[in-house]
Amino acid sequence: MxxxxxxxxxxxxxxxxxxxxxxxxxxxxxxxxxxxxxSYPQAAAVYCSPLLRCRETAALLYPGHPVxxxxxxxxxxFGIFEGKNYEELKENRAYQRWLDSGGRxxxxxxxxxxxxxxxxAKAFDRLxxxxxxxxxxxxxxxxxxxTIMAILERFAVPHRDFYAWQVxxxxxxxxxxxxxxxxxxxxxxxxxxxxxxx
Numbered sequence: 001m002x003x004x005x006x007x008x009x010x011x012x013x014x015x016x017x018x019x020x021x022x023x024x025x026x027x028x029x030x031x032x033x034x035x036x037x038x039s040y041p042q043a044a045a046v047y048c049s050p051l052l053r054c055r056e057t058a059a060l061l062y063p064g065h066p067v068x069x070x071x072x073x074x075x076x077x078f079g080i081f082e083g084k085n086y087e088e089l090k091e092n093r094a095y096q097r098w099l100d101s102g103g104r105x106x107x108x109x110x111x112x113x114x115x116x117x118x119x120x121a122k123a124f125d126r127l128x129x130x131x132x133x134x135x136x137x138x139x140x141x142x143x144x145x146x147t148i149m150a151i152l153e154r155f156a157v158p159h160r161d162f163y164a165w166q167v168x169x170x171x172x173x174x175x176x177x178x179x180x181x182x183x184x185x186x187x188x189x190x191x192x193x194x195x196x197x198x
Contacts (some may be wrong), residue, residue: 001135003149003187004043005148007058007174009035009078014169017085019078021110027056034170041174041193043140047127049073049147057170058137058142074122075144079110085117099122105164113162120150128177128185148173167192 010031013020018089027035035057046062048054050069058067081089081098089095098105106112131139141151152165152173167173170192175187 001131001177002041002138003175003177004138004140005151005167005175005194006040006057006061006142006168006193007145007148007167008049008142009054009060010020010169011053013083015129018083019085021078021082023083025054026052027060031169032056033059038170040172041138041140043138044136044188045139046142047073047139048142048197049052049075049144051075051144054142054144058140060152061142070127070141072104072119073141073143073147074145076113076116077107077110079107079198082110083134116146117150117154117162120147121154124151124155125185131177132179132183132185149196152187152190155185157186157188 009027011020011025012028013023013025015028033155040061043062046058046065046067047070048058048067050071051074055067055069067160081095094108098106098107104113104116141147149165150168152175153160153162156165156175165173169191174191174193175190178186178188
């Protein structure tokens with residue numbers, strides 16, 4: 001089946017370069033306008049993070065389509081860095097330690113990358129198992145940048161590191177969901193949707 005992994009449109013926090021994880025921001029006017037100006041792949045089934053920015057994006061891009069929220073597709077909890085940007089954090093020792101770790105340390109009073117990735121991967125695996133044998137022809141996951149990175153790091157073939165899968169607001173990857181002989185879900189032929197339109 002064809003899978004579309006789509007990052008939500010911009011919020012005010014995104015415009016300011018802030019760490020927006022658990023904060024339930026709506027799309028900003030610029031984000032809504034940018035989504036309306038682009039063409040997106042259609043999908044037979046639509047799923048999203050329960051956070052408002054993803055629900056609003058799904059409603060804009062797939063109007064009138066039933067959308068199922070998946071709780072564990074929510075963005076990472078950035079802890080004490082939540083709502084702040086680089087300029088506000090650059091003198092913070094805990095932030096510098098996190099940067100020096102290559103983003104592997106847990107956010108203070110928040111979530112670690114491993115725990116976050118495991119949460120997202122388990123949710124995706126559950127969803128893929130529900131599809132198996134009765135796959136819709138296509139499905140869109142309207143989620144967060146971190147959620148997309150976690151899914152693709154764990155399931156994409158060939159493997160690439162977490163940060164290699166970064167995607168901007170309103171951009172998407174497409175992939176083909178396949179199964180190994182052992183019955184494990186994998187994503188093949190992963191491509192940026194924007195590159196396919198050129």
